[in-house]
Amino acid sequence: MTENKNAEPYTLNEENMFPCLVPHVGMKFRNTDEGWNFWLAYGGQRGFDVRKRYTNKSKIDGKVTSCRFVCANEGHRGKDKRDDQVKCHRAETRTDCEVRMCLVKDKDSDEYKINDLNLEHNHVLHSPETFHLMVSQRKISDLQAFEIETADDSGIGPKASHELACRQVGGPLNLSYTLHDHKNYLRGKRQREMAYGHAGSMLKYFQNKMVENPLFQYATQMDIEEKIANIIWADAKMVVDYTHFGDVVSFDTTFGTNRESRPFGVFVGFNQFRETVIFGAALMYDETFESFKWIFETFLKAHNGKQPKTFYTDQDFAMGKAVEQVFHEAWHGLCTFHIMQSS
16 A cells, blocks of 8 residues: 555544544654554454554663554464463454554654554454444443442342343344443452452451561552552461472362452361361462462472472463473463363
Protein backbone atom coordinates (compact mmCIF):
# COMPACT_ATOMS: atom_id res chain seq x y z
CA MET A 1 0.00 0.00 0.00
CA THR A 2 1.27 3.49 -0.84
CA GLU A 3 1.95 6.02 1.87
CA ASN A 4 -0.11 9.18 2.18
CA LYS A 5 2.48 11.74 3.29
CA ASN A 6 -0.16 14.39 3.98
CA ALA A 7 -2.09 12.19 6.41
CA GLU A 8 -3.38 13.96 9.49
CA PRO A 9 -3.14 12.40 12.97
CA TYR A 10 -6.19 10.23 13.65
CA THR A 11 -8.28 11.17 16.66
CA LEU A 12 -11.14 9.11 18.09
CA ASN A 13 -14.14 11.31 18.79
CA GLU A 14 -17.90 11.23 18.53
CA GLU A 15 -17.81 12.23 14.84
CA ASN A 16 -15.51 9.44 13.57
CA MET A 17 -16.09 6.65 16.09
CA PHE A 18 -18.79 4.85 14.12
CA PRO A 19 -18.18 5.35 10.36
CA CYS A 20 -16.41 2.55 8.49
CA LEU A 21 -12.76 2.67 9.56
CA VAL A 22 -10.14 2.09 6.87
CA PRO A 23 -6.48 2.25 7.94
CA HIS A 24 -3.82 3.10 5.36
CA VAL A 25 -0.05 3.37 5.26
CA GLY A 26 1.06 6.80 6.48
CA MET A 27 -1.95 7.25 8.73
CA LYS A 28 -0.83 9.05 11.91
CA PHE A 29 -1.75 8.84 15.59
CA ARG A 30 -0.73 11.09 18.44
CA ASN A 31 0.31 8.10 20.58
CA THR A 32 0.21 4.30 20.60
CA ASP A 33 -2.91 4.20 22.79
CA GLU A 34 -4.77 6.13 20.12
CA GLY A 35 -3.48 3.68 17.51
CA TRP A 36 -4.62 0.71 19.60
CA ASN A 37 -8.09 2.21 20.12
CA PHE A 38 -8.38 2.65 16.35
CA TRP A 39 -7.31 -0.97 15.71
CA LEU A 40 -9.76 -2.16 18.37
CA ALA A 41 -12.60 -0.23 16.75
CA TYR A 42 -11.60 -1.43 13.26
CA GLY A 43 -11.62 -5.07 14.39
CA GLY A 44 -15.00 -4.55 16.02
CA GLN A 45 -16.49 -3.20 12.79
CA ARG A 46 -14.89 -5.80 10.51
CA GLY A 47 -15.57 -8.82 12.71
CA PHE A 48 -12.20 -10.08 13.96
CA ASP A 49 -10.56 -10.16 17.38
CA VAL A 50 -7.36 -8.19 17.89
CA ARG A 51 -4.36 -8.27 20.18
CA LYS A 52 -1.02 -6.56 20.71
CA ARG A 53 1.96 -8.42 19.22
CA TYR A 54 4.93 -6.46 20.56
CA THR A 55 6.16 -3.05 21.66
CA ASN A 56 9.72 -1.75 21.24
CA LYS A 57 11.05 0.94 23.56
CA SER A 58 14.11 3.17 23.39
CA LYS A 59 16.95 2.20 25.71
CA ILE A 60 17.73 5.89 26.15
CA ASP A 61 14.44 7.43 27.29
CA GLY A 62 12.14 4.39 27.53
CA LYS A 63 9.64 5.79 25.01
CA VAL A 64 7.89 3.54 22.51
CA THR A 65 9.64 3.51 19.13
CA SER A 66 7.46 0.97 17.34
CA CYS A 67 4.68 -1.53 17.96
CA ARG A 68 2.56 -4.06 16.11
CA PHE A 69 -1.15 -4.82 16.43
CA VAL A 70 -2.42 -8.04 14.87
CA CYS A 71 -5.44 -10.24 14.32
CA ALA A 72 -6.02 -12.60 17.26
CA ASN A 73 -5.56 -15.52 14.83
CA GLU A 74 -1.97 -14.48 14.06
CA GLY A 75 0.71 -17.15 14.49
CA HIS A 76 0.22 -20.47 16.27
CA ARG A 77 -0.09 -21.40 19.94
CA GLY A 78 3.26 -22.30 21.46
CA LYS A 79 3.85 -25.92 22.37
CA ASP A 80 3.46 -26.66 26.07
CA LYS A 81 5.93 -29.22 27.42
CA ARG A 82 3.08 -30.71 29.45
CA ASP A 83 0.91 -31.43 26.39
CA ASP A 84 1.73 -35.14 26.44
CA GLN A 85 0.15 -35.38 29.90
CA VAL A 86 -3.19 -33.89 28.86
CA LYS A 87 -5.85 -36.10 27.31
CA CYS A 88 -8.22 -33.45 26.02
CA HIS A 89 -6.44 -30.56 24.33
CA ARG A 90 -7.94 -27.16 23.68
CA ALA A 91 -8.91 -26.52 20.09
CA GLU A 92 -6.35 -24.63 17.99
CA THR A 93 -7.93 -21.28 17.11
CA ARG A 94 -5.01 -19.53 15.43
CA THR A 95 -4.63 -19.80 11.66
CA ASP A 96 -1.33 -17.95 11.09
CA CYS A 97 -3.31 -14.94 9.88
CA GLU A 98 -1.00 -12.15 8.65
CA VAL A 99 -3.35 -9.21 9.24
CA ARG A 100 -1.38 -6.54 11.08
CA MET A 101 -0.88 -2.82 11.60
CA CYS A 102 2.62 -1.63 12.52
CA LEU A 103 3.34 1.80 13.96
CA VAL A 104 6.69 3.59 14.07
CA LYS A 105 7.54 6.85 15.77
CA ASP A 106 8.05 9.83 13.50
CA LYS A 107 11.16 11.60 14.82
CA ASP A 108 10.16 14.93 13.28
CA SER A 109 6.56 15.19 14.49
CA ASP A 110 6.81 12.91 17.58
CA GLU A 111 3.70 11.12 16.28
CA TYR A 112 3.21 7.50 15.25
CA LYS A 113 2.42 6.48 11.70
CA ILE A 114 1.49 3.23 10.00
CA ASN A 115 4.48 1.89 8.08
CA ASP A 116 3.33 -1.70 7.50
CA LEU A 117 -0.23 -2.83 6.90
CA ASN A 118 -1.90 -6.09 5.85
CA LEU A 119 -5.70 -6.42 5.87
CA GLU A 120 -6.18 -9.78 4.12
CA HIS A 121 -7.48 -12.50 6.48
CA ASN A 122 -7.08 -16.24 5.89
CA HIS A 123 -10.08 -17.25 8.00
CA VAL A 124 -13.81 -16.62 8.27
CA LEU A 125 -14.78 -13.44 10.10
CA HIS A 126 -17.48 -13.16 12.74
CA SER A 127 -21.03 -12.51 11.65
CA PRO A 128 -22.39 -8.99 12.40
CA GLU A 129 -24.85 -10.26 15.01
CA THR A 130 -21.97 -11.63 17.13
CA PHE A 131 -19.48 -8.75 16.76
CA HIS A 132 -20.22 -7.59 20.31
CA LEU A 133 -19.36 -11.04 21.74
CA MET A 134 -15.77 -11.10 20.49
CA VAL A 135 -13.27 -11.13 23.37
CA SER A 136 -11.85 -7.72 22.47
CA GLN A 137 -15.32 -6.16 22.14
CA ARG A 138 -17.10 -7.54 25.20
CA LYS A 139 -17.72 -5.01 27.94
CA ILE A 140 -19.82 -4.41 31.04
CA SER A 141 -21.51 -1.01 31.18
CA ASP A 142 -21.88 1.03 34.36
CA LEU A 143 -25.57 0.08 34.59
CA GLN A 144 -24.81 -3.61 34.08
CA ALA A 145 -22.04 -3.41 36.70
CA PHE A 146 -24.51 -1.87 39.16
CA GLU A 147 -27.02 -4.69 38.51
CA ILE A 148 -24.30 -7.35 38.92
CA GLU A 149 -23.18 -5.87 42.24
CA THR A 150 -26.77 -5.51 43.48
CA ALA A 151 -27.51 -9.15 42.69
CA ASP A 152 -24.31 -10.26 44.40
CA ASP A 153 -25.06 -8.19 47.51
CA SER A 154 -28.53 -9.80 47.61
CA GLY A 155 -27.02 -13.28 47.66
CA ILE A 156 -27.90 -14.18 44.05
CA GLY A 157 -25.23 -16.37 42.45
CA PRO A 158 -23.41 -15.34 39.24
CA LYS A 159 -25.11 -18.00 37.10
CA ALA A 160 -28.64 -17.06 38.18
CA SER A 161 -27.86 -13.36 37.90
CA HIS A 162 -26.43 -13.80 34.39
CA GLU A 163 -29.43 -15.85 33.25
CA LEU A 164 -31.74 -13.08 34.46
CA ALA A 165 -29.72 -10.46 32.54
CA CYS A 166 -29.96 -12.62 29.39
CA ARG A 167 -33.75 -12.87 29.70
CA GLN A 168 -34.08 -9.13 30.15
CA VAL A 169 -32.42 -8.47 26.76
CA GLY A 170 -33.99 -11.37 24.89
CA GLY A 171 -31.21 -13.95 25.05
CA PRO A 172 -27.44 -14.34 25.56
CA LEU A 173 -26.64 -13.14 22.00
CA ASN A 174 -28.05 -9.72 22.91
CA LEU A 175 -25.95 -9.34 26.07
CA SER A 176 -22.59 -7.60 25.74
CA TYR A 177 -20.79 -9.90 28.19
CA THR A 178 -20.60 -13.60 29.06
CA LEU A 179 -20.93 -15.54 32.32
CA HIS A 180 -17.12 -15.73 32.41
CA ASP A 181 -16.92 -11.90 32.20
CA HIS A 182 -19.57 -11.70 34.93
CA LYS A 183 -17.50 -13.86 37.29
CA ASN A 184 -14.29 -12.03 36.44
CA TYR A 185 -15.93 -8.70 37.24
CA LEU A 186 -17.01 -9.90 40.68
CA ARG A 187 -13.61 -11.45 41.33
CA GLY A 188 -11.80 -8.24 40.41
CA LYS A 189 -14.17 -6.12 42.49
CA ARG A 190 -13.69 -8.27 45.57
CA GLN A 191 -9.94 -8.37 45.16
CA ARG A 192 -9.77 -4.60 44.90
CA GLU A 193 -12.10 -3.99 47.79
CA MET A 194 -10.67 -6.19 50.50
CA ALA A 195 -11.76 -4.18 53.50
CA TYR A 196 -9.13 -2.56 55.68
CA GLY A 197 -10.78 -4.15 58.69
CA HIS A 198 -10.13 -7.61 57.25
CA ALA A 199 -6.50 -6.86 56.46
CA GLY A 200 -5.98 -5.09 59.77
CA SER A 201 -7.44 -8.00 61.74
CA MET A 202 -5.18 -10.45 59.92
CA LEU A 203 -2.06 -8.38 60.54
CA LYS A 204 -2.97 -7.99 64.20
CA TYR A 205 -3.41 -11.76 64.46
CA PHE A 206 0.01 -12.32 62.89
CA GLN A 207 1.66 -9.80 65.20
CA ASN A 208 0.13 -11.50 68.24
CA LYS A 209 1.46 -14.83 66.99
CA MET A 210 4.97 -13.35 66.71
CA VAL A 211 4.75 -12.19 70.32
CA GLU A 212 3.74 -15.70 71.40
CA ASN A 213 6.48 -17.34 69.33
CA PRO A 214 9.29 -15.37 67.66
CA LEU A 215 9.71 -18.18 65.09
CA PHE A 216 6.34 -17.30 63.58
CA GLN A 217 6.90 -15.30 60.43
CA TYR A 218 4.82 -13.68 57.74
CA ALA A 219 5.34 -11.38 54.76
CA THR A 220 3.07 -9.15 52.72
CA GLN A 221 3.36 -7.79 49.20
CA MET A 222 1.74 -4.44 48.43
CA ASP A 223 0.25 -3.30 45.12
CA ILE A 224 0.70 0.11 43.48
CA GLU A 225 -2.08 1.52 45.64
CA GLU A 226 -0.28 0.41 48.81
CA LYS A 227 -2.91 -2.26 49.48
CA ILE A 228 -2.08 -5.80 50.54
CA ALA A 229 -1.88 -8.06 47.49
CA ASN A 230 -0.24 -11.32 48.61
CA ILE A 231 0.29 -12.71 52.12
CA ILE A 232 2.34 -15.73 53.16
CA TRP A 233 2.97 -17.12 56.64
CA ALA A 234 4.59 -20.03 58.47
CA ASP A 235 4.58 -20.85 62.18
CA ALA A 236 7.28 -22.58 64.24
CA LYS A 237 5.91 -26.08 63.62
CA MET A 238 5.83 -25.49 59.86
CA VAL A 239 9.48 -24.39 59.92
CA VAL A 240 10.57 -27.43 61.94
CA ASP A 241 8.53 -29.83 59.80
CA TYR A 242 10.05 -28.44 56.61
CA THR A 243 13.54 -28.94 58.05
CA HIS A 244 12.84 -32.68 58.50
CA PHE A 245 10.34 -33.45 55.72
CA GLY A 246 10.81 -30.71 53.14
CA ASP A 247 12.40 -32.84 50.42
CA VAL A 248 9.04 -33.35 48.73
CA VAL A 249 6.59 -30.43 48.62
CA SER A 250 3.22 -30.00 46.96
CA PHE A 251 1.69 -26.58 46.37
CA ASP A 252 -2.04 -26.41 45.73
CA THR A 253 -4.41 -23.46 45.25
CA THR A 254 -7.58 -25.54 44.93
CA PHE A 255 -8.48 -25.65 48.62
CA GLY A 256 -11.33 -23.23 47.91
CA THR A 257 -11.82 -19.51 47.53
CA ASN A 258 -13.05 -17.14 50.19
CA ARG A 259 -15.60 -14.36 49.80
CA GLU A 260 -12.97 -12.03 48.37
CA SER A 261 -12.29 -14.66 45.64
CA ARG A 262 -8.63 -14.80 46.58
CA PRO A 263 -6.76 -18.05 45.83
CA PHE A 264 -5.62 -19.81 48.99
CA GLY A 265 -2.40 -21.76 48.52
CA VAL A 266 -0.89 -24.36 50.85
CA PHE A 267 2.58 -25.95 50.86
CA VAL A 268 2.17 -29.52 52.09
CA GLY A 269 4.19 -32.73 52.49
CA PHE A 270 4.30 -35.99 54.47
CA ASN A 271 6.02 -36.92 57.71
CA GLN A 272 7.49 -40.32 58.69
CA PHE A 273 4.00 -41.62 59.51
CA ARG A 274 2.67 -40.57 56.08
CA GLU A 275 0.60 -37.89 57.76
CA THR A 276 0.04 -34.59 55.96
CA VAL A 277 2.13 -31.73 57.29
CA ILE A 278 1.91 -28.08 56.31
CA PHE A 279 5.03 -26.05 55.51
CA GLY A 280 3.38 -22.72 54.79
CA ALA A 281 0.20 -21.00 53.58
CA ALA A 282 -0.54 -18.06 51.33
CA LEU A 283 -3.48 -15.83 50.50
CA MET A 284 -2.98 -14.56 46.97
CA TYR A 285 -4.28 -11.62 44.97
CA ASP A 286 -4.32 -13.58 41.72
CA GLU A 287 -2.71 -16.56 40.02
CA THR A 288 -0.20 -14.75 37.82
CA PHE A 289 3.49 -15.50 37.29
CA GLU A 290 4.51 -12.45 39.35
CA SER A 291 2.39 -13.52 42.32
CA PHE A 292 3.61 -17.12 42.24
CA LYS A 293 7.23 -16.00 41.92
CA TRP A 294 6.98 -13.72 44.97
CA ILE A 295 5.19 -16.42 47.01
CA PHE A 296 7.82 -19.06 46.16
CA GLU A 297 10.78 -16.75 46.80
CA THR A 298 9.35 -15.66 50.15
CA PHE A 299 8.64 -19.29 51.06
CA LEU A 300 12.32 -20.15 50.53
CA LYS A 301 13.45 -17.18 52.64
CA ALA A 302 11.19 -18.35 55.48
CA HIS A 303 12.90 -21.74 55.38
CA ASN A 304 16.49 -20.45 55.20
CA GLY A 305 16.75 -20.99 51.46
CA LYS A 306 16.45 -24.78 51.62
CA GLN A 307 15.39 -26.06 48.20
CA PRO A 308 13.04 -29.07 47.99
CA LYS A 309 14.17 -32.01 45.86
CA THR A 310 10.73 -32.54 44.35
CA PHE A 311 8.00 -29.96 43.89
CA TYR A 312 4.46 -30.93 42.79
CA THR A 313 1.89 -28.50 41.36
CA ASP A 314 -1.14 -28.55 39.09
CA GLN A 315 -0.94 -27.73 35.36
CA ASP A 316 -1.10 -23.94 35.71
CA PHE A 317 1.34 -22.44 33.19
CA ALA A 318 2.18 -19.33 35.25
CA MET A 319 2.85 -21.50 38.31
CA GLY A 320 5.08 -23.84 36.31
CA LYS A 321 7.12 -20.93 34.98
CA ALA A 322 7.62 -19.56 38.50
CA VAL A 323 8.68 -23.01 39.78
CA GLU A 324 11.39 -23.24 37.11
CA GLN A 325 12.82 -19.85 38.10
CA VAL A 326 12.67 -20.23 41.89
CA PHE A 327 12.97 -23.95 42.67
CA HIS A 328 15.76 -24.53 40.16
CA GLU A 329 17.23 -27.42 42.17
CA ALA A 330 13.94 -29.32 42.38
CA TRP A 331 12.37 -31.79 39.99
CA HIS A 332 8.98 -30.36 38.99
CA GLY A 333 6.16 -32.90 38.90
CA LEU A 334 2.48 -32.55 38.04
CA CYS A 335 -0.24 -33.86 40.33
CA THR A 336 -2.06 -36.76 38.67
CA PHE A 337 -5.32 -35.73 40.37
CA HIS A 338 -5.37 -32.40 38.51
CA ILE A 339 -4.39 -34.08 35.24
CA MET A 340 -7.35 -36.44 35.53
CA GLN A 341 -9.65 -33.56 36.48
CA SER A 342 -8.71 -31.63 33.32
CA SER A 343 -8.89 -34.65 31.03
